[in-house]
Amino acid sequence: MKAVVYKGPYEVAVEEVDDPKIQDPTDVIVRITSTAICGSDLHMYEGRTDAEPGITFGHENMGIVEEVGSGVTTVKKSDRVVMPFNVACGFCDNCRAGKTGFCLTVNEPGTAGGAYGYVGMGPYPGGQAEMLRVPFADYNCVQLPKGEEHEQDFAMLADIFPTGYHATELAGVQVGETVAVYGAGPVGLMAAYSAQLKGASRVFVVDNVEHRLDLVKDLGAEPINFDNGDAAQQIHDAVQAYGVDRGIDAVGYQATEPSGEEQPAVVLNQLVDTVRHTGGLGIVGLYVPSDPGAPDEHSAKGELLFRIGRFFEKGQSMATGQADVKRYAHKLRDMIIAGRAKPGFVVSQELPLEDAPGAYEKFDNREPGYSKVLLQPGR
């Protein structure tokens, strides 16, 4: 079959690879209909990870079940399904607690969590391909209504819609509360959108890219351009109170100052200022324990100068980690089916698999209009 294969820094190719096979009785094989390119794929694409050439990318996958292992109970051939990006077993301590991003079964001992097509996340080829093997299929498939309706919306269930929603859970967003989201990329937009679905009264989104801030306005949220002055101060001025109730980091360690200089802790520390006493911070922007391209030796080890003194004085809390997609995907799917959520609005392109190399290049260059690309192998 054809698949998007990593060839080395800034290079992917669509190549013939072996078809996936049922390896365990609990596997299914899915024929991919839509598979998205994720911002986190770019970390590998740019060569800033340990990913070796030869890996097939793709962790945001949906499609039609083609083959079913003998130990699978509820998934049937020709079912339409979307797969949470985290591979998970469903029965370990973390999965049972709903922390499916930290499955203790699917990766090496001592680590937690698996994913398709991602370095360090276990032996699971990605789904930017014609076919995908899905382990523990009863758990890792989310059933969808048959047909072609909502294809873009459902594709967002594999990662960014639940990841944005997860951010609001980590931050503890409640009905009537005010929320600030740092970062107006796809995940930041999904976080703002999720906060609105949960009944937030006001949602601010901070960025300095105008076309992203336009999308914020379209959502009915309030854009804050940090080129226009301190973001925390702008938000304080708007809410006329001790700060917002909840803050979300959808940027991570590659945060930059208005000058453009990388300053890995700047968003975290801005959040401490932005959020009121006793408020909550939800961190889904990535922080890593090892970053070879970091600006200094401490950042290289994932150690950042965090304003813990002020954080403690304000009695804040902070929760982190990659999204437990499975925990949210079913109910968010129901929102899409009921017409109450349309996360597909962030999709900017639907392209055949063959167009992956160009799409990666344009997405990596942040070309205007390349916000969220769906590859559609059957197209």
Added chain:
Amino acid sequence: MKAVVYKGPYEVAVEEVDDPKIQDPTDVIVRITSTAICGSDLHMYEGRTDAEPGITFGHENMGIVEEVGSGVTTVKKSDRVVMPFNVACGFCDNCRAGKTGFCLTVNEPGTAGGAYGYVGMGPYPGGQAEMLRVPFADYNCVQLPKGEEHEQDFAMLADIFPTGYHATELAGVQVGETVAVYGAGPVGLMAAYSAQLKGASRVFVVDNVEHRLDLVKDLGAEPINFDNGDAAQQIHDAVQAYGVDRGIDAVGYQATEPSGEEQPAVVLNQLVDTVRHTGGLGIVGLYVPSDPGAPDEHSAKGELLFRIGRFFEKGQSMATGQADVKRYAHKLRDMIIAGRAKPGFVVSQELPLEDAPGAYEKFDNREPGYSKVLLQPGR
């Protein structure tokens, strides 16, 4: 009346001061029977804060109601009461949410939280004195059974028992879980004790002072001496798992390496190692936004090198802040009355008020046996 007055670094005196008076209809005046010296009093005593000479110390107070304002409804003359150290109104947003340590009414606009006898915590003289004015008395008094029973136990309700309990709430301790507490001082012991009351399966307490570690063993918890090797590793060896479920910081920014050198972030970063993926950290050891005696310029601003990369990778959460004593004091009182909790075991001395200067000196010198001093003015 007589009161313990701060005279300057390393000096307190018992002096005559004005009797407190009913200032607002919602006040009461309490005649103090027991008032404890707290580790946090030493910050002022040592001159490491902005406290000006003349302030009366004492935020762990209990006694008998002597006079009642005309707007007080449920507190009566001669009631026996203990006062949570945080002064709180009961009706602001934070108080209604149970975050009584962050009351928005009792201190300057822009700040949150008040306390008796503490610099920066509002205009409330301390209770290391014969009498104490208690504002918003219906809210700030916790009723006790009349008589003299459980005096030591009830005195612990003003601060350290609820503070230790708060640590277990911040960390999210659940029945059957394993817990590591850093620091075997009074608050650390109360945290370990609270974890046991909540049904933790195993509780580890880390310190390097032998007589404190003996108390840990007496509690039925497991002492870890960090002079014997990396504490996190010792705990990992003991639990034979990914780490403990919950971690508690009862040390704060004056943490030291085994060498004795101050390293403000060492406990925080050890906790990240000690706790399993998706586990929770509860921070009650103090971190401050400004520390003139800090070892470096960043610590002086409360900015510490925190291992956020690993923290995020493990999907951990962290909650902080001074205890919301009022939230816990009533149920913990009921545990004492029912004979199910005896937090008074940490009390090492009961002394007349006049002995305060010597007690401060010995406590500050960490003289063996001076772990928790109760001053008893009426004695």
Added chain:
Amino acid sequence: MKAVVYKGPYEVAVEEVDDPKIQDPTDVIVRITSTAICGSDLHMYEGRTDAEPGITFGHENMGIVEEVGSGVTTVKKSDRVVMPFNVACGFCDNCRAGKTGFCLTVNEPGTAGGAYGYVGMGPYPGGQAEMLRVPFADYNCVQLPKGEEHEQDFAMLADIFPTGYHATELAGVQVGETVAVYGAGPVGLMAAYSAQLKGASRVFVVDNVEHRLDLVKDLGAEPINFDNGDAAQQIHDAVQAYGVDRGIDAVGYQATEPSGEEQPAVVLNQLVDTVRHTGGLGIVGLYVPSDPGAPDEHSAKGELLFRIGRFFEKGQSMATGQADVKRYAHKLRDMIIAGRAKPGFVVSQELPLEDAPGAYEKFDNREPGYSKVLLQPGR
């Protein structure tokens, strides 16, 4: 001043009564601008309670502060405020737990909860009058932006908006869930509206009055007419699943069969059928321990034939009780200010106080268009 006074069954009059006065230092006096007639006022109006002639009605009150007691801290003369219908102290065990509908201070020993202008709810005259005394004013006033904006919306904060919201809390409504509400009166509509604000995927509302069901459709919820067949079955057919996730009773003990016959347990038992295994029931429709007008001797004592066998087999839960308005009113107010909620859509009339007798009569006769009447004394 003028007030709406109960004269006996089916009779109220607007009469001169004594002006309210500051009785306790913690009181304020409010000049009423809007005060609504509630369905529960009709119980007294119809003579189906122990209410004695002479009582002033009115528990849904808002207005402008006119006079302030010496023990009040945050409420100022000329503040615009709305008063939760439950009178509460803010400091008893129930208030501190957010159960402000069950305050242990404001009513007779052994009872719990107080209200303005309601039989058995303590010595608090109602606000269908020019002025109202508000006890524990720092707690019982909810501050509003000055001016006249959102008058109808804010008036709904005294009772029915929080009561509808409370129903969704009791039932445990979560994002993406399906909800069935029995009863399309003002409270049922507010429950459906609240479920939507919280992100329910589908909301069904059951009634058999066409103009009420039209309002359901206007909300974007799904009307179910129980004259068209078993409501539970209609809902099962619509969701094609084990039933809805959550069910709400906004009818209470005066429930009727399609025939029109009173059958006090019919809604409760329908909910057991309508809701899936492990789902939650939120009961805000009133059930009473004593009903002289009941159809049989058991109902007269508030004992109903409840399908506990099926309820248990399905592992359902049920939570009940009058709303703890204070717990919700602040955040719901913020939703109104932010333009995210407009509960005033249920208001059908704004009338001068003098029109109260006619309004009561028409409302009691269920005259079309008399869904929610606001009396406006200053008008």
Added chain:
Amino acid sequence: MKAVVYKGPYEVAVEEVDDPKIQDPTDVIVRITSTAICGSDLHMYEGRTDAEPGITFGHENMGIVEEVGSGVTTVKKSDRVVMPFNVACGFCDNCRAGKTGFCLTVNEPGTAGGAYGYVGMGPYPGGQAEMLRVPFADYNCVQLPKGEEHEQDFAMLADIFPTGYHATELAGVQVGETVAVYGAGPVGLMAAYSAQLKGASRVFVVDNVEHRLDLVKDLGAEPINFDNGDAAQQIHDAVQAYGVDRGIDAVGYQATEPSGEEQPAVVLNQLVDTVRHTGGLGIVGLYVPSDPGAPDEHSAKGELLFRIGRFFEKGQSMATGQADVKRYAHKLRDMIIAGRAKPGFVVSQELPLEDAPGAYEKFDNREPGYSKVLLQPGR
């Protein structure tokens, strides 16, 4: 192999039956070391259910894994395991929500929940036998330390310890609260014991059998004999307050009056009286939608006269249903391993499998000393 087979009312026999076999790749076969007789087995034994002769009893099973299907990942041959009585899949909506007693996969469409050896609970033979087939073995086995230690304690993890614990979860027991348990049988004792583990301040247990009440006293809980007067009143007298915070029904529909007469709703209604305003009721005693032996036509359909009027007035909540054993078993196991819980104290006999017929007869006759029988096939 040998198994305990139901022959008809009041008759079981130990007979040869077919050995269980791996039917699905996700199955394991367990050689039983301990299997308990449960009070709920007696419903079938007495012929008060639809159970047909030929069924093998036994849903409280533990043993050693003998054979492992090809789709099983973490369970290995010779592992020592205990099986929660509910058969569950781990991946359906209810299992993922922790409601494993209501699995939507393992029984007929339209029903929820499965169990070993129980009528109506799916095609799963019981474990009062030498061997047991365990479906979805990665989910349905709880791993135990190898060896023979804690055999009695671990055997209680299959049902009654988690069921007692579940009762405290349904009731919402928190640290410092007071609890009343109706019924001092094995489940009631486990509920009282669990309440203590969770830090309840006082626990009352109501029964009228002296030797059961002695066990209550041994636990450090407070026995209430309802032959000595109204149980609710006795408890009110003891707590001197509005009632206990939480109430537990460990009796169910076969409740009796002091006279000995069956009155199915008596415990439910007593709980409404016993528990304070806003308190919680946890119902694990069984209520059934169909009871052929009921005292009247309504009870026969599971419709009982419930004091809903008073329940509502007090703003109470009630949660019900069979225990979700899997949710609790792991942490309770850890409590046993850590020496913090010893639920095996309720075991009264350890007998070879062959003694089952006599044990059933004596247990059914409530012979003194036959409180909890463990059958041990390998013995």
